[in-house]
Amino acid sequence: MTDWNKDREKKIMVKYRFTLTFRVVKVLAACLFLFWAYMMAVNILSDAANSERKHAFYSKVALDWKYPNMHEDFGGMLNKEVTPFLTQKISYPIARKIGREYQTIGEVKVEKRLLNSYSTLSIQEFQPQNESIYRFSLPENPNSGKRLAAEGEPAVWTSLEKIHEGTVAELAFSTQSFMKPEELLELLKPYDLEVLWMPLYTGELKEFKTGYGSGGNSIELTSIYGLAGGRKAGDDYKSESKLALNEEFMDENKKVMLKQMEGLLKNESQSYYENFLGLDYLKERHQYLKKNGFIVYGAVVTGPVKELLKLKREEQIRAPYLGEKDYWNWD
Known part of the structure; x- marks a missing residue:
């Protein structure tokens, strides 16, 4: 029978902590991998369905019809993001045409959620204009x-x-x-x-x-x-x-x-x-x-x-x- 002492107790505790930490790290790594795989699948399916580009296009159509002399900035970038809750966030710069040139005046922000009633399309102007x-x-x-x-x-x-x-x-x-x-x-x-x-x-x-x-x-x-x-x-x-x-x-x-x-x-x-x-x-x-x-x-x-x-x-x-x-x- 092995005698119990302080040194043995210390070794067991150290080994237990190491094992527990290793298991926690493995669980976190597995969760991160699953999250990464989930987001990869979400983005791949979103790109395949062209849904983000569709929402961006129709937001521009609504812009054309409802807002006089407001254009998307053709030289600007379309920013896209899909959240873990499947909300599609899209933004792009907008401009106003004065003469032959376009002046960037703000940004359109689109948040397309699973429910249309909670989805939003908003215009944020850098300097509010006199509408x-x-x-x-x-x-x-x-x-x-x-x-x-x-x-x-x-x-x-x-x-x-x-x-x-x-x-x-x-x-x-x-x-x-x-x-x-x-x-x-x-x-x-x-x-x-x-x-x-x-x-x-x-x-x-x-x-x-x-x-x-x-x-x-x-x-x-x-x-x-x-x-x-x-x-x-x-x-x-x-x-x-x-x-x-x-x-x-x-x-x-x-x-x-x-x-x-x-x-x-x-x-x-x-x-x-x-x-x-x-x-x-x-x-x-x-x-x-x-x-x-x-x-x-x-x-x-x-x-x-x-x-x-x-x-x-x-x-x-x-x-x-x-x-x-x-x-x-x-x-």
Whole structure:
């Protein structure tokens, strides 16, 4: 029989601690390996399904429709991450076009969770801009046909007169009547300007009720869609292209917008395009455009300030708002 003593007790305790530590390390290593394998599988399956690229693409489509003169920065990187809880985090820089150049103004952050109701698409601007320039007044009451007034900034033309000619700027305005996009482009054809976005009338207040602001005899809708350059993507969403908003591609731009609407309505849930992308009344707007065609009542344009000033003589143009300005960068 072995005698028990302090030295033997110490050796046993040391051996036990070593064995326990080794087992803990093995368990932790196994857990880390399993976690690594799990994340590898999650990322591989996510890439194979193209889900992150799809969410990024449709977030840009929503950006095109809902936010005038806001573009993803084509030179910026698309950052992607999948969390252990399968939340897909996507971010990319956004820019505003002033003249011929893009100014980075912020970042879009997308968090696509398993439940669309908890998914978010947010815009974070580095320096908050004055969004009041993107206000458009309806030319007439959709239900009664009665002509409406428009507010605008009366000092816009005076400001443009005082700005140095070696400057470019953006300008938003409404029109005196509903117009086809081609008619508005024809109206602006004599001017050396670029059309960036046009507010669309898609049946608001007539086919469906939505929010609006009313001051005196004017109506400004709080939620509108706009016509921008059509955005396309391949089946795997790896390649993207965007058309110019001009006469050459106008028919194609309309077809692309309707096709994207149809794709969302057919392939995605209502909570995806409404709660996640923020595209309200998508079905009603799509039906209205299909039945009645594309009708606009304003535009956002950019160009030399003295060219913008010439728009003052156009009777069709009203309620102007002057946006951001920059040093000359025009051709």
